[in-house]
Amino acid sequence: MTRPTLAVIFSSLVLTAATLPAATFPAAADVVETRKQEFRNNVTAIKAIRAAIGEDDLATIASNADIIASWSARMTEYFPEGSDQGKTNARAEIWSNWEGFTAAARDAEEAATKLAALARNGEIAQMNAGFGALAGTCKSCHMSFKN
Ligand code: HEC
Known part of the structure; x- marks a missing residue:
């Protein structure tokens, strides 16, 4: 997979913006803040999953796994080259090993998608x-x- 350029990312954000209220539009300059917020949402989702496993609440597990799968599928678009500046913990290895980074995002997407499917299929024994x-x-x- 090739590395997305800032121009490509920006144009995909513009397309997204057409369908969203202006206030939620992530401008290119805010890409670091936006991705950090999305990661914090991931933590909320994963905590909800852990609590729901204790209660055999499969619907909650599935919907929160969907949130993580959706973010994991979009995640790499929020790491344009040059976004390793400022208040970020992103390492330079993201861009020097873009293949590895995108593969790691895909692993997360696949694991989240699988967990959602297991929950929807009622596979309680597979939740842990x-x-x-x-x-x-x-x-x-x-x-x-x-x-
Ligand atoms: C493909 C790589 C990748 C995967 C998968 C990933 N993360 Fe991250 N995560 C990052 C990177 C890179 C940062 C640093 C972002 C920054 O500071 O700009 C980060 C940052 C975070 C942060 C800190 C956000 C902040 O406020 O600074 C949290 C919390 C987090 N991730 C949780 C998670 C959880 C939970 C999962 C799994 C459900 C997850 N991440 C999966 C790469 C990943």
Whole structure:
């Protein structure tokens, strides 16, 4: 996969903006703040999943796994080259090993999608393993690409 240029990312954001209220439009300059907020939403979602596993609440597990899958699918668009400046913990390895970074995002997307499917199929016995696999993808990416 090729590295997205700022121009490509900006034009995809402009397209998105057409369907969104202006206030939620992430301007290119805000890309670091936007991605950090999305990651914090991931933590909220993963905590909700862990609590829901204790209660066998499969619907909550599925909907929160969807949130993580959706962000993981978009995540790399929020790391344009040059966005390693300012208040960010993004490591230079993201851009020097773009293939590895996109693969790590794909791993998270796949683990989240799988957990959502298991929950929708009523596979209660698989929830802990599915959760562990998903949490492992967060940790593994952070170890290589986040300070
Ligand atoms: C493909 C790589 C990757 C995956 C997968 C990933 N993260 Fe991250 N995460 C990052 C990077 C890079 C940053 C640093 C972003 C920055 O500071 O600009 C980050 C930052 C964060 C932060 C800090 C946000 C802040 O306020 O500064 C949290 C919390 C977080 N991630 C949680 C998670 C959780 C939970 C998951 C799994 C569900 C996850 N991440 C999956 C790469 C990843």
